[in-house]
Amino acid sequence: MLIRTxxxxxxxxxxxxxxxxxxxxxxxxxxxxGAAGGSVLASGGAWAQAAKxxxxxxxxxxxxxxxxxxxxxxxxxxxxxSTYNNYYEFGLDKSDPARxxxxxxxxxxxVRVEGLVNKPKTFDIEExxxxxxxxxxxxxxxCVEGWSMVIPWIGYSLSKLLAQVEPQGSAKYVEFVTLADxxxxxxxxxxxxxxxYTEGLRMDEAMHPLSLLAxxxxxxxxxxxNGAPLRLVLPWKYGFKSAKSIVTIRxxxxxxxxxxNKAARNEYGFxxxxxxxxxxxxxxxxxxxxxGEGGLFAKRHKTLLFxxxxxxxxxxxxxxxxxKDY
Numbered sequence: 001m002l003i004r005t006x007x008x009x010x011x012x013x014x015x016x017x018x019x020x021x022x023x024x025x026x027x028x029x030x031x032x033x034g035a036a037g038g039s040v041l042a043s044g045g046a047w048a049q050a051a052k053x054x055x056x057x058x059x060x061x062x063x064x065x066x067x068x069x070x071x072x073x074x075x076x077x078x079x080x081x082s083t084y085n086n087y088y089e090f091g092l093d094k095s096d097p098a099r100x101x102x103x104x105x106x107x108x109x110x111v112r113v114e115g116l117v118n119k120p121k122t123f124d125i126e127e128x129x130x131x132x133x134x135x136x137x138x139x140x141x142x143c144v145e146g147w148s149m150v151i152p153w154i155g156y157s158l159s160k161l162l163a164q165v166e167p168q169g170s171a172k173y174v175e176f177v178t179l180a181d182x183x184x185x186x187x188x189x190x191x192x193x194x195x196x197y198t199e200g201l202r203m204d205e206a207m208h209p210l211s212l213l214a215x216x217x218x219x220x221x222x223x224x225x226n227g228a229p230l231r232l233v234l235p236w237k238y239g240f241k242s243a244k245s246i247v248t249i250r251x252x253x254x255x256x257x258x259x260x261n262k263a264a265r266n267e268y269g270f271x272x273x274x275x276x277x278x279x280x281x282x283x284x285x286x287x288x289x290x291x292g293e294g295g296l297f298a299k300r301h302k303t304l305l306f307x308x309x310x311x312x313x314x315x316x317x318x319x320x321x322x323x324k325d326y
Contacts, residue, residue, distance in 0.1 A: 056221050080291050083225075084147075085097040090186065091187045107229070111230070114248070139153055142303070152219070158211040165251070176249055178244055194259060205313075214230065214232070235307055238272045288300060
């Protein structure tokens with residue numbers, strides 16, 4: 001299909017004018033979610049974990065100036081964003097990560113960047129935190145199951161890290177390998193995926209300024225269930241592309257295999273761009289349900305091509321058949 005670009009509906013407004021940080025952590029949001037029939041309250045363990053938000057370390061940040069980085073939509077409540085998660089290393093149910101991910105040890109933590117680079121290096125997490133100015137970005141997150149959130153993330157463009165290691169001219173792809181620790185991750189016993197979880201991007205996707213290396217959310221460091229201590233956030237792709245708890249980054253010439261593509265190639269393509277015109281084999285992707293807007297009975301919204309970021313990223317896929325390269 002041909003790619004047409006238009007106004008994405010995103011602006012560069014000051015995030016502090018959208019929702020004050022204090023409201024992010026309001027327990028009233030959780031009560032509204034529960035009253036609306038949401039699933040968060042189904043797990044006492046998940047609620048207990050979310051209630052520890054005040055103990056998370058605050059991260060300083062500046063307003064992002066990257067085009068499209070600040071959605072004007074109202075952010076999802078912190079409680080919903082931290083208790084309704086996909087993180088299969090900690091279980092298959094949406095409440096399992098909040099219940100079990102407290103076992104994740106995020107210090108010490110290192111990330112090895114290797115492969116087709118001139119300067120391979122192992123970075124300590126504290127070094128990564130100081131590598132570039134931390135920015136607040138408010139991104140929409142769209143899950144392949146048909147639900148979405150709007151989350152204020154803290155981090156910087158992945159390109160800032162890749163520039164440190166100097167990818168070689170033959171480099172065409174970037175692979176991300178995540179933690180697989182059987183001592184702290186009970187979900188590894190499920191065998192549902194080929195562990196460790198891996199993901200991949202084409203080099204131009206990885207270098208796009210919207211590709212975020214995230215260290216925090218809602219003004220605080222990441223919770224374990226949201227991918228601490230660092231993860232990807234790729235707002236125009238389905239959520240499973242945003243690898244959590246990264247330990248290795250490899251720069252490659254050949255396209256890497258990815259966890260979901262290996263598990264079900266006919267359901268999860270390498271690109272996994274949000275596209276309402278390409279249905280999942282078992283359900284439509286034409287509409288989505290916003291978490292926090294009435295639970296299972298919430299009004300469904302029309303899914304936007306590239307999750308609403310077409311103006312920023314559509315040119316990356318010019319001339320491609322988005323039904324074939326899904």
